[in-house]
Amino acid sequence: MVKISVKNLNIWFDSTQALKDVSLDIYANEILSIIGPANSGKTTFLRTLNRLNELERQFRMEGAVDYDGVDIHSLDTQILRKKTGMVFALPLPLPLSIFDNVAYGSRMHGIKDKKILLEIVEKALKEAYLWDEVKDRLSTSAFKLSGGQQQRLCIARTLAVGPEVILFDEPCSGLDPISTAKVEQAMILLKETYTIVLVTNNVKQAARVGTRTAFFLSGEMVEIDKTERIFTAPADDRTNDYIEGKFG
Amino acid sequence: MRNSQRSQKIAFSLLFSATLLIVVPVGLIIVLIIQKGIPAIDWQFLTDIPRKGMREGGIFPAIVGTLYLVAGAIVFSLPIGLLAAIYLSEYAKDNALNRIIKLAIVNLAGVPSVVYGLFGLAMFVVFFKFGASILSGSLTLGIMILPIIITASREALESVPYSFREVSLSLGASKWQTIRHIVLPNAIPGILTGTILGIGRAAGETAPILFTVAAFYLPKLPKSIFDQAMALPYHLYVISTQVPNVDEKIRYGTALVLLVLVLFMNLIAIVIRYQFRKRKKW
Secondary structure: OEEEEEEEEEEEEOOEEEEEEEEEEEEOOOEEEEEOOOOOOHHHHHHHHOOOHHHOOOEEEEEEEEEOOEEHHHOOHHHHHHHEEEEOOOOOOOOOEHHHHHHHHHHHOOOOOHHHHHHHHHHHHHHOOOHHHHOOOOOOEHHHOOHHHHHHHHHHHHHHOOOOEEEEEOOOOOOOHHHHHHHHHHHHHHOOOOEEEEEOOOHHHHHHHOOEEEEEEOOEEEEEEEHHHHHHOOOOHHHHHHHOOOOO | OHHHHHHHHHHHHHHHHHHHHHHHHHHHHHHHHHHHHHHHOOHHHHHOOEEOOOOEEOOHHHHHHHHHHHHHHHHHHHHHHHHHHHHHHHHOOOOHHHHHHHHHHHHHOOOOHHHHHHHHHHHHHHHOOOOOOHHHHHHHHHHHHHHHHHHHHHHHHHOOOHHHHHHHHHOOOOHHHHHHHHHHHHHHHHHHHHHHHHHHHHHHOOHHHHOOOEOOOOOOOOOOOOOOEOOHHHHHHHHHHHOOOOOHHHHHHHHHHHHHHHHHHHHHHHHHHHHHHHHOOO
16 A cells, blocks of 8 residues: 655755655555665655655755645645654754653643553653663653663654654664664564654665665665565666665 | 964963953952942941932932833833744744844844933833833833844744754644744743843943933832832932032942842842753753
């Protein structure tokens, strides 16, 4: 089932074109990994899906992005962003307590009942594999957590809103290998319930967790296929060169 | 190597002496005012009305007047200034008109205070017919400190990391929710710094209150905001230049009270700011 369908997407920031005629479908309950070198347009693509690019001045786009068959521009941005959660490259806890971080989205959507909030927070923290580490200190500042814990907190915060799609923007770029493994483990289990789009600089990470993998280069999508296929028999030589580390 | 060490020493002594040059006069002023003013300070001086052509008695009406004026100026300018700052930093598009508006506000902070005084006279005293009153004086002082509050608030709002806003928006919060729950709480220390500067300026200026509120000699307390009032800076000016044979210690005593009053009001703001800074952790 197609969850998000992108057709002929072109994006410019001022006069620089960031994405060139990208078309791809994202299926429900898959992990789509997007790999590619810096400045290949991966993050721009991701930020198109929750319309975060539109905050930038000089942003211009052509083409269509459909979410469950509906053009995202005819959806209310708040509803769209509620459905498509995002985890950023660096752990970005808000300057609030652990509890308030996770409860933030729900509160903004009007949930005030303390008991319901507590349930939501507990469920989200468990899904992000953080509950056991923080359950005794929910009221301490989120900045007291380690980098890896902070990133899992950010995942929990995203889950607490009840999204259908989660956009990961290089979620492990600032983490050590052990923390990375924990985040990846969380992602694989989240796939059962959510649709995941993962932008990553780490080719091996895409190989480990991706259902399908897309390769972006200089704003173009070179190819997209099942992850095994991309890593064993890519159709395009450039994909092969990138995966083998000949450039990057 | 030797050369760089020498220039290092020269740079250090230049920077150090520049700092000293600033600190020493300030220290001297404070020491002088305390030394000459302390003998005048007693309970009667602080709580009595001026007597015998202001040569004896106390300065209570002037203290009360200054407190009223500063409070009035802040009550008027803090909400308006903050709202304007939020609009300018969060909502206004980056176009030529808005850039001119921002530049104009920054420059308004440099307008001489006597110009604000004349404006207040024409606008509040005459046009709105508030007369010479606490209301006119507070509004004039409020307008004078608006640019300070707007500029400081804008800087405080803009210094909240952009990523916090993105996170909040990405969770489906609206723009106003993001401002209300994320941006504003983290900007409060900076906004209070602007308020402190505003308080100091409003308490100390003579020219803006000269035509709009200040009474030369009014040995009773104001009963409403439409009354005239005495104020410390104007009182100081009067007893220093307009009334002959005022004892030196009364003049310095008045200056000392003004200094302590401003310090005290700043202290309140500093304590609040400290409470908020403790929470800020990034």
